[in-house]
Amino acid sequence: MSPSRKIRVLIAKPGLDGHDRGAKVVARALRDAGMEVIYTGLRQTPEMIVRAAIDESVDVIGLSILSGAHMALFPRVMELLRKEGADDILVIGGGIIPEDDIPELKKHGIAEIFGPGTPLDEIVDYIRKHVKV
Amino acid sequence: MKMVDEEERREIQSALEAWEKGPVAKTVSRFPERREAFATPSGITVKRLYTPLDVDSLKYNRDLGFPGAYPFTRGVQPTMYRGRLWTMRQYSGFATARETNERFRYLLEQGQTGLSVAFDLPTQIGYDSDHPMARGEVGKVGVAIDSLADMEVLFDSIPLDRVSTSMTINAPAAVLLAMYIAVAEKQGVPMEKLRGTIQNDILKEYVARGTYIFPPQESMRLITDIFKFCSEKMPLWNTISISGYHIREAGSTAVQEVAFTLADGIAYVQAAIDAGLDVDKFASRLSFFFGSHSNFFEEVAKFRAARRLWARIMRERFGAREDRSCRMRFHTQTAGCTLTAQQPENNVVRVTLQALQAVLGGTQSLHTNSRDEALSLPTEESVRIALRTQQIIAFETGVTDTVDPLAGSYFIESLTDEIERRAMEYIKKIDEMGGAPRAIEKGFIQREITQSAYEHQRLVDSGERVVVGVNKFVIEEGHTFDYMRVDPEAERRQIERVRSVRASRDQSAVDDALAALRAAAEGTDNLMPFILDAVRAYATLGEICDVLRGVFGEYRAPDVL
Numbered sequence: 001m002s003p004s005r006k007i008r009v010l011i012a013k014p015g016l017d018g019h020d021r022g023a024k025v026v027a028r029a030l031r032d033a034g035m036e037v038i039y040t041g042l043r044q045t046p047e048m049i050v051r052a053a054i055d056e057s058v059d060v061i062g063l064s065i066l067s068g069a070h071m072a073l074f075p076r077v078m079e080l081l082r083k084e085g086a087d088d089i090l091v092i093g094g095g096i097i098p099e100d101d102i103p104e105l106k107k108h109g110i111a112e113i114f115g116p117g118t119p120l121d122e123i124v125d126y127i128r129k130h131v132k133v
Numbered sequence: 134m135k136m137v138d139e140e141e142r143r144e145i146q147s148a149l150e151a152w153e154k155g156p157v158a159k160t161v162s163r164f165p166e167r168r169e170a171f172a173t174p175s176g177i178t179v180k181r182l183y184t185p186l187d188v189d190s191l192k193y194n195r196d197l198g199f200p201g202a203y204p205f206t207r208g209v210q211p212t213m214y215r216g217r218l219w220t221m222r223q224y225s226g227f228a229t230a231r232e233t234n235e236r237f238r239y240l241l242e243q244g245q246t247g248l249s250v251a252f253d254l255p256t257q258i259g260y261d262s263d264h265p266m267a268r269g270e271v272g273k274v275g276v277a278i279d280s281l282a283d284m285e286v287l288f289d290s291i292p293l294d295r296v297s298t299s300m301t302i303n304a305p306a307a308v309l310l311a312m313y314i315a316v317a318e319k320q321g322v323p324m325e326k327l328r329g330t331i332q333n334d335i336l337k338e339y340v341a342r343g344t345y346i347f348p349p350q351e352s353m354r355l356i357t358d359i360f361k362f363c364s365e366k367m368p369l370w371n372t373i374s375i376s377g378y379h380i381r382e383a384g385s386t387a388v389q390e391v392a393f394t395l396a397d398g399i400a401y402v403q404a405a406i407d408a409g410l411d412v413d414k415f416a417s418r419l420s421f422f423f424g425s426h427s428n429f430f431e432e433v434a435k436f437r438a439a440r441r442l443w444a445r446i447m448r449e450r451f452g453a454r455e456d457r458s459c460r461m462r463f464h465t466q467t468a469g470c471t472l473t474a475q476q477p478e479n480n481v482v483r484v485t486l487q488a489l490q491a492v493l494g495g496t497q498s499l500h501t502n503s504r505d506e507a508l509s510l511p512t513e514e515s516v517r518i519a520l521r522t523q524q525i526i527a528f529e530t531g532v533t534d535t536v537d538p539l540a541g542s543y544f545i546e547s548l549t550d551e552i553e554r555r556a557m558e559y560i561k562k563i564d565e566m567g568g569a570p571r572a573i574e575k576g577f578i579q580r581e582i583t584q585s586a587y588e589h590q591r592l593v594d595s596g597e598r599v600v601v602g603v604n605k606f607v608i609e610e611g612h613t614f615d616y617m618r619v620d621p622e623a624e625r626r627q628i629e630r631v632r633s634v635r636a637s638r639d640q641s642a643v644d645d646a647l648a649a650l651r652a653a654a655e656g657t658d659n660l661m662p663f664i665l666d667a668v669r670a671y672a673t674l675g676e677i678c679d680v681l682r683g684v685f686g687e688y689r690a691p692d693v694l
Contacts, residue, residue: 015254015269015270016254016255016257016258016266016267016270016344017254017270017274017343018338018341018342018343018344019342019343019382020343020383021382021383021384021470021583021586024583024586024587024694025384025583025586025587025590027694028583028587028694029587029590031694037694039692039694040692041689041690041692042343042690042692043258043266043343045265045266067254067270067273067274068273068274068509068510068619069268069269069270069273071269072268072269072270073268073269096507096508096509098508098509098616099508100616115474116472116473116474116507117473117474117475117600117603119593119594119604120590120591120594121594
């Protein structure tokens with residue numbers, strides 16, 4: 001792989017919630033920052049997300065959820081990634097996620113959670129710092 | 134009749150010029166203004182001062198008129214809040230029907246005057262709680278309703294002839310309406326007495342909210358079936374709540390909110406007329422739903438502009454003869470997306486201002502958000518503060534004592550005009566594309582919304598648009614909030630419940646009702662009576678929606694970034 005290739009990111013909406021403003025705004029920002037961004041659209045199961053991540057050979061998965069189902073769905077994504085041997089993919093999350101849940105999510109392998117009010121550049125910088133291409 | 138005559142106009146004009154060249158120029162040269170130019174978030178320039186010259190083209194009777202009369206700019210009722218206050222209606226629902234029934238009864242005891250049901254996402258998308266797609270979502274953002282048995286518990290000890298109930302339900306709206314009718318029947322309340330609203334607005338689901346099931350054409354059929362059924366049998370029921378709220382929450386500006394909502398409204402009215410309904414038979418039961426955001430005057434003007442524009446559309450475009458067909462009644466919710474996770478107590482202040490805007494804009498009902506909603510579902514204490522906010526505005530401030538108190542403000546009237554004008558420009562553009570459904574198919578509306586959302590976030594990130602506690606006046610915070618959590622056992626209990634309902638009902642009655650529904654869906658009969666029969670037989674929501682999925686197919690909206 002050439003050292004100058006673009007970072008590839010899958011922005012995914014697990015679960016049933018239709019609040020995709022955050023997902024779309026982050027997707028736009030990452031694209032403007034020079035990354036290749038694939039957006040899954042709504043209502044993705046963990047299985048669909050992991051399949052898409054592997055098929056698209058992404059470096060990063062960004063999970064966005066606002067329905068409160070993150071404790072059921074985020075760990076499931078991590079479990080499937082490990083099963084597929086794809087747990088080198090950096091997984092970050094965002095949405096309405098109570099602070100108390102974050103340590104538990106990190107234990108499952110979610111690298112970072114970006115809550116409401118996060119500046120877009122913070123997410124861009126985090127990805128650049130943690131993904132080597 | 135002009136506000137000022139020609140001679141006075143000239144006098145004001147020359148005095149204004151003298152003021153600009155004299156005191157203003159002198160002050161600005163010593164103390165520059167905070168910004169080069171001021172504008173609302175919709176991009177409407179805000180001048181230093183508004184005078185009678187700015188409302189020169191306004192004709193009082195034509196453009197403002199009187200409350201309760203066309204074009205309803207000043208309100209939909211002759212006496213507005215002097216007669217009856219708005220309905221205080223907090224959107225609420227979580228876990229199972231039993232927990233939500235308790236919250237409803239608590240809110241009614243606290244002085245709430247109407248109910249508003251939040252359904253969980255599986256219910257909104259037509260899945261039973263034991264469907265694989267429902268995993269982790271049961272009871273999370275609202276109450277789980279699988280069958281009439283759940284609906285009976287939800288409204289237990291709540292007399293349905295005495296409350297009005299709003300249900301945020303769209304794709305399966307016909308099913309939940311049928312369940313509501315069936316519960317009322319069991320309470321001995323006939324459907325013609327029921328008061329309430331179903332959201333039933335599928336077009337905005339495709340662009341902003343995401344809980345669609347069926348393709349557009351079939352969805353429009355369900356909606357017009359409901360219009361027809363209710364126009365004959367439920368004269369007090371609001372058959373749709375055409376919603377700008379979610380469009381706004383998805384990132385649109387105030388002008389876009391008005392434009393896209395009214396464009397959707399035009400599509401529904403046209404569909405009903407095309408289905409053979411007389412406009413004056415159904416139009417008075419259409420209702421609307423808007424957000425109330427941060428820019429105070431733009432929001433107040435938005436409500437007034439939306440009312441006037443809708444009245445004109447109904448009369449001039451659709452030839453509505455009766456005034457009540459032109460009357461835009463709406464619900465308002467304070468803007469969820471303006472709540473901050475940082476210093477969450479500040480949200481109480483935001484909500485207060487936004488609620489006041491809605492009241493000054495003449496809303497018919499109001500939901501005030503709770504301070505902790507950027508963090509989780511609200512606690513009971515937070516919900517009580519939110520309700521108290523409305524009660525303070527209603528009972529302490531006196532803003533309710535005269536109708537449309539901001540009318541006649543040069544600034545408000547000028548903004549009202551400008552919002553109406555800009556919204557109408559968008560509607561013309563959407564008409565040229567072939568109407569809202571076509572504009573949605575092309576991704577036009579979605580792109581416009583996403584662009585505005587992105588621009589907003591860029592302005593916040595650069596600090597140009599201040600959000601207190603987020604990009605200015607930031608403090609280090611430990612977290613101090615009690616979170617409301619849905620009992621994780623609720624999902625398991627609900628799954629057992631739906632399975633036991635399926636096991637204990639008369640299965641052949643269910644099979645017959647579902648077969649009849651399938652045949653009706655394949656033909657052109659009104660589906661409401663068939664759905665009602667299925668619901669009465671305790672067919673589940675998922676089973677009914679599966680029959681319709683089988684006939685109509687499932688839709689996937691284009692993903693527009």
